[in-house]
Amino acid sequence: xxxxxxxxxxxxxxxxxxxxxxxxxxxxxxxxxxxxxxxxxxxxxxxxxxxxxxxxxxxxxxxxxxxxxxxxxxxxxxxxxxxxxxxxxxxxxxxxxxxxxxxxxxxxxxxxxxxxxxxxxxxxxxxxxxxxxxxxxxxxxxxxxxxxxxxxxxxxxxxxxxxxxxxxxxxxxxxxxxxxxxxxxxxxxxxxxxxxxxxxxxxxxxxxxxxxxxxxxxxxxxxxxxxxxxxxxxxxxxxxxxxxxxxxxxxxxxxxxxxxxxxxxxxxxxxxxxxxxxxxxxxxxxxxxxxxxxxxxxxxxxxxxxxxxxxxxxxxxxxxxxxxxxxxxxxxxxxxxxxxxxxxxxxxxxxxxxxxxxxxxxxxxxxxxxxxxxxxxxxxxxxxxxxxxxxxxxxxxxxxxxxxxxxxxxxxxxxxxxxxxxxxxxxxxxxxxxxxxxxxxxxxxxxxxxxxxxxxxxxxxxxxxxxxxxxxxxxxxxxxxxxxxxxxxxxxxxxxxxxxxxxxxxxxxxxxxxxxxxxxxxxxxxxxxxxxxxxxxxxxxx
Amino acid sequence: xxxxxxxxxxxxxxxxxxxxxxxxxxxxxxxxxxxxxxxxxxxxxxxxxxxxxxxxxxxxxxxxxxxxxxxxxxxxxxxxxxxxxxxxxxxxxxxxxxxxxxxxxxxxxxxxxxxxxxxxxxxxxxxxxxxxxxxxxxxxxxxxxxxxxxxxxxxxxxxxxxxxxxxxxxxxxxxxxxxxxxxxxxxxxxxxxxxxxxxxxxxxxxxxxxxxxxxxxxxxxxxxxxxxxxxxxxxxxxxxxxxxxxxxxxxxxxxxxxxxxxxxxxxxxxxxxxxxxxxxxxxxxxxxxxxxxxxxxxxxxxxxxxxxxxxxxxxxxxxxxxxxxxxxxxxxxxxxxxxxxxxxxxxxxxxxxxxxxxxxxxxxxxxxxxxxxxxxxxxxxxxxxxxxxxxxxxxxxxxxxxxxxxxxxxxx
Numbered sequence: 001x002x003x004x005x006x007x008x009x010x011x012x013x014x015x016x017x018x019x020x021x022x023x024x025x026x027x028x029x030x031x032x033x034x035x036x037x038x039x040x041x042x043x044x045x046x047x048x049x050x051x052x053x054x055x056x057x058x059x060x061x062x063x064x065x066x067x068x069x070x071x072x073x074x075x076x077x078x079x080x081x082x083x084x085x086x087x088x089x090x091x092x093x094x095x096x097x098x099x100x101x102x103x104x105x106x107x108x109x110x111x112x113x114x115x116x117x118x119x120x121x122x123x124x125x126x127x128x129x130x131x132x133x134x135x136x137x138x139x140x141x142x143x144x145x146x147x148x149x150x151x152x153x154x155x156x157x158x159x160x161x162x163x164x165x166x167x168x169x170x171x172x173x174x175x176x177x178x179x180x181x182x183x184x185x186x187x188x189x190x191x192x193x194x195x196x197x198x199x200x201x202x203x204x205x206x207x208x209x210x211x212x213x214x215x216x217x218x219x220x221x222x223x224x225x226x227x228x229x230x231x232x233x234x235x236x237x238x239x240x241x242x243x244x245x246x247x248x249x250x251x252x253x254x255x256x257x258x259x260x261x262x263x264x265x266x267x268x269x270x271x272x273x274x275x276x277x278x279x280x281x282x283x284x285x286x287x288x289x290x291x292x293x294x295x296x297x298x299x300x301x302x303x304x305x306x307x308x309x310x311x312x313x314x315x316x317x318x319x320x321x322x323x324x325x326x327x328x329x330x331x332x333x334x335x336x337x338x339x340x341x342x343x344x345x346x347x348x349x350x351x352x353x354x355x356x357x358x359x360x361x362x363x364x365x366x367x368x369x370x371x372x373x374x375x376x377x378x379x380x381x382x383x384x385x386x387x388x389x390x391x392x393x394x395x396x397x398x399x400x401x402x403x404x405x406x407x408x409x410x411x412x413x414x415x416x417x418x419x420x421x422x423x424x425x426x427x428x429x430x431x432x433x434x435x436x437x438x439x440x441x442x443x444x445x446x447x448x449x450x451x452x453x454x455x456x457x458x459x460x461x462x463x464x465x466x467x468x469x470x471x472x473x474x475x476x477x478x479x480x481x482x483x484x485x486x487x488x489x490x491x492x493x494x495x496x497x498x499x500x501x502x503x504x505x506x507x508x509x510x511x512x513x514x515x516x517x518x519x520x521x522x523x524x525x526x527x528x529x530x531x532x533x534x535x536x537x538x539x540x541x542x
Numbered sequence: 543x544x545x546x547x548x549x550x551x552x553x554x555x556x557x558x559x560x561x562x563x564x565x566x567x568x569x570x571x572x573x574x575x576x577x578x579x580x581x582x583x584x585x586x587x588x589x590x591x592x593x594x595x596x597x598x599x600x601x602x603x604x605x606x607x608x609x610x611x612x613x614x615x616x617x618x619x620x621x622x623x624x625x626x627x628x629x630x631x632x633x634x635x636x637x638x639x640x641x642x643x644x645x646x647x648x649x650x651x652x653x654x655x656x657x658x659x660x661x662x663x664x665x666x667x668x669x670x671x672x673x674x675x676x677x678x679x680x681x682x683x684x685x686x687x688x689x690x691x692x693x694x695x696x697x698x699x700x701x702x703x704x705x706x707x708x709x710x711x712x713x714x715x716x717x718x719x720x721x722x723x724x725x726x727x728x729x730x731x732x733x734x735x736x737x738x739x740x741x742x743x744x745x746x747x748x749x750x751x752x753x754x755x756x757x758x759x760x761x762x763x764x765x766x767x768x769x770x771x772x773x774x775x776x777x778x779x780x781x782x783x784x785x786x787x788x789x790x791x792x793x794x795x796x797x798x799x800x801x802x803x804x805x806x807x808x809x810x811x812x813x814x815x816x817x818x819x820x821x822x823x824x825x826x827x828x829x830x831x832x833x834x835x836x837x838x839x840x841x842x843x844x845x846x847x848x849x850x851x852x853x854x855x856x857x858x859x860x861x862x863x864x865x866x867x868x869x870x871x872x873x874x875x876x877x878x879x880x881x882x883x884x885x886x887x888x889x890x891x892x893x894x895x896x897x898x899x900x901x902x903x904x905x906x907x908x909x910x911x912x913x914x915x916x917x918x919x920x921x922x923x924x925x926x927x928x929x930x931x932x933x934x935x936x937x938x939x940x941x942x943x944x945x946x947x948x949x950x951x952x953x954x
Contacts, residue, residue: 243547243554245590268587298543310548401594413576414588414595421592443584444558476587478558523547523555526615530557 010036010173010208012375013193015180015222016215017041018048019156019361022163023368023387024214028375029170030390031383036206037164037172038195040179042466044160046216048361049469050287050319052239052273053266054250055079055087055152056362059094059124060257062116068338069120072362076150078388079159079365085394085424086159090265092151092250093132094124095143097303105255110145113254117149124149136249138305151250153266156361157469158422161459162392165426169393176460183211183226189351190226199462210378212371213355217284217322223355228348230355234284235321238293239273240301240519243312243477246270251304260300267421268445268476269314272301279320289316289518312523314479315515324358339363341370345378352378394424407432418446422471423454430454441490442483444476449490456494464508467491479512481531485538509535551618551625551801556583562609562619567878568602571897575602578609581626582619589626596630602891603627604882604898605756606848607793621801628760628802635888638676639757642884646749649687649721656689679892683927685722692720692727696743700731707740708953709829712777714770714795714814716788717749718919726919729941730787730817736946737821737830738953742782744773750791753884755802767805770795774810784814787937789849789917790883792816797852816850816917817937822858832865833948839868842939843911845902845925847918848878859936863915866943872909877902881924896928903929915939 005011012028014021017039025037039045058072079087096110110126117124124147132139132146139146164174177199184192184205192207213222213230220232245265253261259275275293294316301308324340340358344350356371369385376383397403404420404427416438420427430450431437437450455461455470464487467473473487474480480487488505492498509531516528547554562578563569569577576585581600588595600623607620633639641648652659662668663684673680692715704710711734719727731741748770751763774784774795786792795814799805824830844863846856863871880899885891906914906929913932914925922933 244587248590265591268591295543307548309544310546311544312547312554313544401592414580414585414597417595418588440580443560443579444587446584446588476558477556477583482558482560522544523557527557530559 005034008204008206010034010206011210011379012036013038013206013208013211015193015211015213016219017043017160017164017174017176018046018214018216019044019160019163019364020216020356020359020367020371021212021214022160022167023364024212024356024371025167025172025174026163026170027368027372027385027387029167029172030386031372031376031381033375033379033381035167035172036208037167037174038178038180038193038206039174039176040198040218042176042463042469043164043460044157044469046218047319047322048156048160048216050239050317051156051237051361052262052264052271053153053156054262054264055154056360057092057122057149057151058120059092059113059117059122059147059149059151060252060262062120062122063113065338066116066120069117069122071339071366073120073122073150075363075366076152079154080152082388082391083154083159083162083395084391084398085400085422085426086162086392087152087154089150089152090249091135092149092252093136093139094147094149094252094254095132095139095304096145096254097140098142098144100253100255101144103255107145110147110254114147117147122149136247136251138247138307139251140304140306145254147254151252153250153264154361155267155422159392161470162394165393165459174460177462180222180225185227188349190353210352210354210375212375213353214357214371216357217281217320219322219355219357220281226344226350226353228344228350228353228355230324230342230357232322232324232357234279234281235323236277236279236283236287236318237274237321238289238297238316238318239271240294240297240316241314242270242272242308243314244268244270246307246311247305253304258300260297261304263301263304267472272297272304272308276321284320287318287320288514289318291518293318294518313519314477314524315512316518317515322357339367339370341367341374343374394426396425400424404428413438413440413446413448415440415446415448415451419448419451423451426454426458429458441487442471442473442476444478444483445472445474447471447473447487452487452490453494456491461491462495464488464491464504465511468508474508474512478527479516479531480509481527481534484508505535551622552616553583553586553622555615556617557615558583559614561612561614565608565612567606567608567880567898568604568894572602572894574599576600578603578619578623582609582622583617586622586626589630593630596626598632600627601631602894604878604885604891606878606882607852608848608878611851618801621798624755624798624802627758628755631758633758635677638678638888639884640759641676642678642887643753643757643759644749644762645717645721645753649717650691652687653689653691653721656687660686673889677889678887679889681892682887683923685923687721688724690724692724693743695724695728696731700741701743704740704742707735708738710740710742710782711820712744712774712782712784713741714744714747714774714784714786714791716786716791716919718788722919726787726935726938729935729938732941732946733937733944734785736944736949736953737824738950742777744777744784747773750794751803752790752794752798755794755798756883756885760803764803764805767799767803771799771805771807771810774814778810778813783820784810785817785820786814787817787917787935788919789816789847789853790920793849793852816853816855816858818859818862818917819855822862831949831952833945833952834867834943835945837868838866838943840866840913840939840943841870841872841911842913842915842934843872843874843906843909844915845874845879845906845921846876847916847921850917851876859915859917863936863939866939869943871915872911874902874905874909877905879921879924881920883920886924895924899924899928906931
C-alpha cells in the first residue's frame, strides 16, 4: 500500500508464524499491504504442527456449538479448493458403539447429531454398520451405528508453508528464529517491534502502523509485552502416531467430545488424539507425553479401531491449544473454540495493535480474514479478501497425481511422485533432470535431494526440523535412524555449509528420541536401539 | 501395553536397515528396479496411502526371496512385492505370460507334438517371431518337451507294483518332470522303490501355480492351489508324506499358498517335503539303508537354488551327496543363477538375467566339475544354456550312485 517505505518499514507486522500468522500474512499481502512476518522458531512450530491434521467437517461441534460447526464446514469446502496438495478427501465416520448406549449416546443421540449437522450445513447421513465396515475395514466391527460426514485430512505443515510461500510471492518479508524482545511504543501507540535473531545474534527494529499478535498461546505474553491482558490458558493435547495408515477414513466417536476419540489418516501415517489437560505456561515450550496419556489414547483408539492394539507406534507428541479463557472449566472442553479478534484500541486504548486468537486450524483462513479486515480498517484500505477463492501455490490441478506432469526417466522412483503429493504443482520447481537430484535421501517418506534443494531455496529451511515440516524428511518408520546422516549431508550441502552436517543431525535425532521414548517398546524400541548403534558407532569412529 | 505389532508379511517389523538391498540380485544389475526395500516395505506404506503409488517396475522382481532370507527382522519382503503385483499390477504381455505360466495347459499340447515343438522352438526364425510378437527372449534356449509324459510312463510301467512295498509315499512330480524331463520322475521312483517306499501319484495333481503367481494370474493360481491342497490332503489323510523334487513347487505349496493366495494349507503344509530332506530324515532315523556302487566316481559342484535358500534345506542335500563314496563335491558360493522361473524368458529381463547369473557361471567354470548338482529345473536350463555344463537333480545323482538292486535287498 504505502510507497517509499524504508527497508525496515512495513504496513503491518505479524507476530507468529503458525497457521494463523501465515494466513494473515498471506491475506494482507494479497490485499497489497507490505507485510513483515516474525516467527521466534520455525513456521508451524507450535500448535499448528502439533495436532491431528483433521480437516473437520464441523460435525464434532454440531450439537454443542453450531457456530463453530458452520464455520468448519464452510472452511472445509474452501480448503478443498484452494489447498488441494494439503488436503485429502478421506471422508469421515462417526460411530456408535454398544457401550455408548449405556452412557446416553446411543442411536437417539445419533439422530440428534445428524439433525444438528444438517442444521449447520454439514451433509451427514446414517449408514448401515455393514456399509461402514466395507467403507473402512479397520473400524470396530461391534459398531451399532455410523454416520458419514465430509471429514478429511489436512497437512498443517504444508498448509502453513503454502501460506507463507504465497505471502512471500506477494512481497511479504518473513523472518524466522527471531524473537520480539520489546515493542516500540509511543504514548499509547504500538509503532513497531524490537527483535533478536536467535541464530545470528543480531538485533533489529521494524516499524509498522499496525502489529498483529498471532502467536497462539505465546500471544499471551506478547500481549503482556504490549501492555494489554488477554486471558488465555494453555490446554495440552497429546497424540500418538502409528507407523502406517491403519485407516483410510477418519473415525470419530458419535458422542460428547472426549479424549482420544478421533483417528485420522494423515499422509503415510495414522494419528490418534487427543487429550486435554490444563498446563502451566512454563510447560508450553517443553511438552512431553506421559505414560498415562499414552495408555489412555491407546485404549480409546482401540475402541475406534481394534487393530491399533497391535500396530507399531512411531512416536508421541503434544501441542498446546491457545484457548481464550472465558470461564474456569478445568478441562477446557466447554469453551467454544470460537475466533477471538481483539482490537486493543477499542478494548484497551492501545493503538496499532490487534490480537487474533482462539479458533482452530480449520478456521485459520477465516481468522486471517477477520484480522486482515481489522488491519485494513486501521489503514483505511478498501481491498476485499480474496483468500477464499485464490488457490495456494501448488494447489492448481484438480487431480494432483495425474495432472501434474513430471519428466519421465529410466529408474524414476517413488520419490518423484511422493513430491507431487507434498508440493503439488510446485513440484515443477524441483529439478529431476540429473541423477543426483533424483537420489532418495529419506526412504520411508520418499524425499529426494532435489526436494531438499527446493525446500532450502524456496521454503526457508535452515535445519532438519524445518526440513521435516516442509518435506516429511525423517518422519517415517525409522524416525531418522537410516536416513538422517544422508539428509544432514544433503541439507548442509544445499545450505552451502557442509561443516554443519553433524550438528544438524544431532539436533534432529535428539528431538526424535524424545518422541520415541514415550512409546519405547516392541518394534519402536528395536528401532531406538538400532538408531543408537548407528550414530554412536559413527560418532566413535571419528 | 502393547505386546506385538502384527501385520501382513511382518510389515511392521521392518527396521529400515536395508540389508535386503545388499543381497538383491536384480537391484545390482538392473537400474530400473527399485530394490526390495523400496518395492517392499517402503513402497507398501505408500500403497496403503494411495494405490497410485504402485510402480510397474515391481515386475522386475524375480521373486528369488533372497531379501527374506537376509532380513534380520523376518519381514516377508518378497511376499509383499508379489502381493502388490497381484493386487495392483497391470498385465502387459498377456499372451506370453499366460503361455509361460500355464505349464500344465501348454505341456500336454507340446508333449503331444514334442518333436515338432522342440524343433520349432529351437529354430532361429521361430524364436525371432516369438521375441517380436509375444516378448519371449530370442536368446533363450527353450526347454525341450518329452513325447511321453511321466504320468503316462508311470501308469504303464510302475503303478502296478507300488502296493507291494513296506512303506508308502505320495509323489508331487511337478510339471517339469511330467512334460519336460520324465527321467527325473523315473529316477525318483527307482530310488524310492529301492529304499522300500511305494510311490503313489496324487489324485491328478495340478501345476503348483508359481509361474501364474509371477504373471499376476491370481484367480487361476488360487484354483490350482485349492485343488492341490485338496488332493494333497487326501494323501496326508491316508498317512502319506507328499514328497517333491522341485524346490520352487515345494516353496509355493508350503508358503505361497497361504501368504499370497490366502489358501489355507495348514493341515498339509508340514507333510510336503523335498525328497532330499525326506531321505536324510529317514537315514538318521535308521529307517533305510543305502548301498553304493563300488566304482562310482564323480566331481560335482552343488548350486543352491534361491528357493532352497528360503526353505533352508540345502544342508540335507549336501550331506546326502557327501555320503556318496566316489563323490568329490564342491559347494558353490550362494549366487542366484538369474533365471527366476519364467523371469529370464521374458525379453525385457534377458540381459539382467544373464548379468545376475555371471558370478555363478564363473564359479562353475572355475570349479570345472563333471556336472552341476541342483534341485531346481529352471536353474538347470539357465546353467546348461549359459555354461555348457550338465545339471543333474540330486535324486538323479543318487539313482546313478546307488547300487539299486543291493539297496532294495537291504531295505526289504
